[in-house]
Amino acid sequence: MSASNESNPGFVQVKYNDEIVRMFTLATIIWAAVAFLVGIIIALQMAVWQLNFNTSWLTFGRLRPLHTNAALFAFAGNAIFAGIYHSTQRLLKTRLYSDVLGKLHFWGWQFIIVLAAVTLPLGLSQGKEYAELEWPIDIAVVLIWVVFAINFFGTLLKRNEKHMYVSIWFYIATIITVALLYIVNAISLPISFFKSYIVFAGIQDALVQWWYGHNAVAFFLTTPFLGLMYYYMPKAANRPIFSYRLSVMHFWSLIFLYIWAGPHHLLNTALPEWLQTMGIVFSVMLWAPSWGGAVNGILTLRGSWNLLRTDPIIKFLVAAITFYAMGTFEGPLLSVKAVNSLGHYTDWIVGHVHLGTLGWNGFLTFAMVYYIAPRLWKTELYSKKLAEIHFWIGILGILFYYISMLAAGITQGLMWRAVDANGHLVYPDFVETVIRIVPLFFFRAIGGVLFMAGFVLLLFNVYKTIKQAPKDLADEIVQVKGVPVAVNHSERGHRRLEGMAAAFTILALIAILAGSIIEVVPTLSISKYVKTENKVEPFTPLELAGRNIYIKEGCFTCHSQMIRTIHSEELRYGAASTIEESMYDRPFQWGSKRTGPDLARLGKKYPDLWHYMHMENPRAVIKESIMPAYPWLISSKVDFGNLGKTISLFKKLGVPYSDKDVAGAITSAKTQALGIAARLKDQGVKEDVSDKKIVALIAYLQALGQKGEK
Amino acid sequence: MSEDKTPLDDKIIEGYEYDGITELDNPCPNWLMYIFYFTAFLAVFFLGYYFGSNSKNKIIESYVKKLEDARLQQVTPAVEQVPEVSESELAVLLQKPAELTSGEEIFLDKCALCHGDNGEGFIGPNLIDNYWIHGKGKISDIAATIRAGVPDEGMAAWKDEIPEENILQIAAYIKSLKGTQVEGAKEPDGELIED
Numbered sequence: 016m017s018a019s020n021e022s023n024p025g026f027v028q029v030k031y032n033d034e035i036v037r038m039f040t041l042a043t044i045i046w047a048a049v050a051f052l053v054g055i056i057i058a059l060q061m062a063v064w065q066l067n068f069n070t071s072w073l074t075f076g077r078l079r080p081l082h083t084n085a086a087l088f089a090f091a092g093n094a095i096f097a098g099i100y101h102s103t104q105r106l107l108k109t110r111l112y113s114d115v116l117g118k119l120h121f122w123g124w125q126f127i128i129v130l131a132a133v134t135l136p137l138g139l140s141q142g143k144e145y146a147e148l149e150w151p152i153d154i155a156v157v158l159i160w161v162v163f164a165i166n167f168f169g170t171l172l173k174r175n176e177k178h179m180y181v182s183i184w185f186y187i188a189t190i191i192t193v194a195l196l197y198i199v200n201a202i203s204l205p206i207s208f209f210k211s212y213i214v215f216a217g218i219q220d221a222l223v224q225w226w227y228g229h230n231a232v233a234f235f236l237t238t239p240f241l242g243l244m245y246y247y248m249p250k251a252a253n254r255p256i257f258s259y260r261l262s263v264m265h266f267w268s269l270i271f272l273y274i275w276a277g278p279h280h281l282l283n284t285a286l287p288e289w290l291q292t293m294g295i296v297f298s299v300m301l302w303a304p305s306w307g308g309a310v311n312g313i314l315t316l317r318g319s320w321n322l323l324r325t326d327p328i329i330k331f332l333v334a335a336i337t338f339y340a341m342g343t344f345e346g347p348l349l350s351v352k353a354v355n356s357l358g359h360y361t362d363w364i365v366g367h368v369h370l371g372t373l374g375w376n377g378f379l380t381f382a383m384v385y386y387i388a389p390r391l392w393k394t395e396l397y398s399k400k401l402a403e404i405h406f407w408i409g410i411l412g413i414l415f416y417y418i419s420m421l422a423a424g425i426t427q428g429l430m431w432r433a434v435d436a437n438g439h440l441v442y443p444d445f446v447e448t449v450i451r452i453v454p455l456f457f458f459r460a461i462g463g464v465l466f467m468a469g470f471v472l473l474l475f476n477v478y479k480t481i482k483q484a485p486k487d488l489a490d491e492i493v494q495v496k497g498v499p500v501a502v503n504h505s506e507r508g509h510r511r512l513e514g515m516a517a518a519f520t521i522l523a524l525i526a527i528l529a530g531s532i533i534e535v536v537p538t539l540s541i542s543k544y545v546k547t548e549n550k551v552e553p554f555t556p557l558e559l560a561g562r563n564i565y566i567k568e569g570c571f572t573c574h575s576q577m578i579r580t581i582h583s584e585e586l587r588y589g590a591a592s593t594i595e596e597s598m599y600d601r602p603f604q605w606g607s608k609r610t611g612p613d614l615a616r617l618g619k620k621y622p623d624l625w626h627y628m629h630m631e632n633p634r635a636v637i638k639e640s641i642m643p644a645y646p647w648l649i650s651s652k653v654d655f656g657n658l659g660k661t662i663s664l665f666k667k668l669g670v671p672y673s674d675k676d677v678a679g680a681i682t683s684a685k686t687q688a689l690g691i692a693a694r695l696k697d698q699g700v701k702e703d704v705s706d707k708k709i710v711a712l713i714a715y716l717q718a719l720g721q722k723g724e725k
Numbered sequence: 726m727s728e729d730k731t732p733l734d735d736k737i738i739e740g741y742e743y744d745g746i747t748e749l750d751n752p753c754p755n756w757l758m759y760i761f762y763f764t765a766f767l768a769v770f771f772l773g774y775y776f777g778s779n780s781k782n783k784i785i786e787s788y789v790k791k792l793e794d795a796r797l798q799q800v801t802p803a804v805e806q807v808p809e810v811s812e813s814e815l816a817v818l819l820q821k822p823a824e825l826t827s828g829e830e831i832f833l834d835k836c837a838l839c840h841g842d843n844g845e846g847f848i849g850p851n852l853i854d855n856y857w858i859h860g861k862g863k864i865s866d867i868a869a870t871i872r873a874g875v876p877d878e879g880m881a882a883w884k885d886e887i888p889e890e891n892i893l894q895i896a897a898y899i900k901s902l903k904g905t906q907v908e909g910a911k912e913p914d915g916e917l918i919e920d
Contacts, residue, residue, distance in 0.1 A: 261753045
């Protein structure tokens with residue numbers, strides 16, 4: 016949209032596309048409301064189990080993925096797009112490459128979010144955290160991301176500013192890395208429109224998943240937001256960036272080091288030792304590069320500290336950066352094996368994550384919205400006072416949230432590992448350790464409500480601001496000097512690179528590929544790590560049907576299947592899990608949180624009837640349990656239709672099934688189901704449940720830990 | 726940019742400005758660089774420690790060692806060496822109300838879910854008649870079943886969760902239930918043992 020300007024030779028007139036920024040900004044706050052609300056609901060469900068309402072699509076296991084996906088892709092995603100489109104056009108002094116692609120990007124992304132919001136409560140899930148969406152939606156995500164990438168790089172190529180500012184570096188790293196992570200972690204083979212299986216199994220899947228999961232934090236919640244911080248902080252404070260050299264140093268070290276740190280999510284597990292070691296050392300080394308961004312942001316305020324008193328936007332920015340600094344110190348700390356052995360699987364991790372999402376992503380986004388709203392709606396912010404109140408209520412909410420979860424996590428972690436002088440667990444009943452922290456679940460929910468209350472003030476403030484906006488919202492027009500984007504050979508080093516978009520992108524790609532390749536590729540040949548003499552039986556067809564129910568209900572959101580190499584875990588759950596035991600698991604279900612006990616060796620611990628009663632009403636067998644009831648598993652029929660296809664697919668992927676297993680899958684499932692139903696009948700279950708979901712689930716639960724060599 | 730507020734040592738880099746944003750020519754703060762060098766040193770040291778030794782898998786080795794240490798530190802001997810106590814010695818427990826009450830409390834907490842609040846049986850068999858599936862119904866037999874469980878039939882092994890002293894109390898309590906009549910009790914199962 017640039018045309019040469021006759022009255023001012025050598026200058027071109029550029030009209031920014033502000034419409035797309037306004038659209039993404041509105042989407043951000045609408046979806047934020049949804050993400051926060053679902054967060055409060057599931058927080059309350061943990062405090063009061065009755066709030067699961069005995070209803071499948073309202074149960075924690077299905078709503079938790081909805082919450083995480085909404086926070087990640089809907090709230091943070093739209094915020095990133097709004098900020099990137101707003102700042103990139105201005106930093107590159109050019110209009111968005113394509114308005115049409117922008118619209119496609121916007122509506123495509125909102126459509127994906129709606130699909131996610133419908134399919135996740137229905138239990139259509141791949142059973143991998145933050146990657147639950149089924150394959151057709153995965154494809155849509157990738158396509159829309161490509162649209163975004165084309166639009167961004169197109170804008171980059173037609174820029175009127177020769178050098179790329181540090182924000183742009185972070186956006187480039189974000190776009191290429193998220194694409195790589197998302198695609199690799201979603202490689203699955205469909206057996207129907209709604210069901211697919213990941214190609215990676217067991218340890219491979221664990222590694223790829225946390226390479227993805229950890230770097231979703233790095234390249235979806237960190238690098239794009241650092242880019243936004245580098246734009247909005249100096250703009251809002253009207254101050255120069257503290258140190259250009261620090262920008263260069265911490266950008267490259269951050270993106271290079273981050274990608275290696277994934278295995279710290281799998282410490283003390285069956286993951287090969289060298290990978291755990293890599294995960295630890297790279298996480299520890301991330302401390303300084305992460306703080307580099309925080310330091311550069313905070314010190315940009317030098318000389319203008321008074322703004323911290325008077326400007327709510329600066330308040331939000333400084334608090335966001337402070338939370339970022341806290342989180343990026345806590346992260347390396349939690350990556351130390353000894354600390355991790357205490358904190359992993361507990362609410363401490365949940366607290367850690369929310370320090371980042373509520374504090375860093377939330378507050379930075381709020382600052383951005385308060386910055387964008389009056390400028391793009393060409394008016395004043397309706398009320399600075401309300402923004403101030405929002406800030407303080409929000410801070411209070413985050414502190415409530417974080418402190419209660421930190422206390423809950425450490426309390427429970429210590430209870431899990433407490434062993435008395437006789438070598439017995441002090442708290443052998445898992446439920447004891449849960450009951451102890453339930454009061455803290457209430458405090459956490461209060462934190463969530465406070466955070467939401469502050470956000471409602473933002474909604475109101477933005478609504479009123481838009482209400483008072485003029486009718487005509489013309490795009491902003493600037494006169495810019497058209498600078499030829501040619502290499503300047505007199506420049507040296509990084510400055511020269513900043514003028515070369517393609518070379519910069521390739522270097523960034525190399526930086527993030529290094530760790531990815533070195534860590535992930537060797538494990539793709541699983542045989543290296545699996546002892547072939549340890550024979551493991553694959554699951555029977557009925558057990559696989561049960562496993563699908565386990566995944567559909569989101570059991571993995573509260574139960575792990577990985578007994579760590581820790582003494583107290585052996586006492587509580589049995590021998591440490593081995594790589595072999597999950598070698599055929601697609602997806603792996605090692606889990607990341609234990610609201611309930613580990614299930615890796617659950618099989619044969621209780622009779623079938625125990626499981627039947629437990630699923631119908633957990634309180635019938637464990638009086639103080641906070642687990643939701645699953646009555647629909649007893650009343651609804653199990654679907655055996657795809658079992659043949661599933662077994663056949665697994666066979667192709669190397670699971671030792673025979674052709675007979677494939678052909679007889681459904682018959683075998685039915686026979687095994689009749690056996691379990693008959694046993695249940697013997698033990699007193701009145702109705703015939705041989706074709707119900709519960710039978711398949713019981714078969715699976717009874718098989719856990721029973722497939723390895725005795 | 727309001728130059729007057731810029732601290733004296735700050736120098737703006739000339740010729741580079743992005744939408745009004747300029748950058749200062751400050752170096753990376755030393756203390757931050759020291760943190761980085763420190764963590765890098767730790768990393769190298771740690772990598773050397775893990776990859777430089779002959780040990781194949783330190784995690785498993787240290788895990789096994791920790792398990793052994795823990796066993797050595799146990800004050801009471803492991804279950805495999807539970808001292809043989811004669812049935813007549815155990816029968817003394819039946820005369821001690823305090824022991825039986827303690828046994829009953831633990832029974833209600835851990836056992837009643839499957840065996841009923843009064844031992845009438847539910848998921849598991851009843852414990853009040855003369856029929857026994859495992860053992861001959863002696864206190865020592867019951868205690869042995871509690872310790873080791875019957876994994877194939879869904880009875881958990883309790884030796885790691887319930888101290889030996891309490892296991893004997895529960896076994897005595899169960900023995901004391903013999904012959905009680907409970908409405909709706911589960912039908913007899915196992916072998917008839919005549920005293």
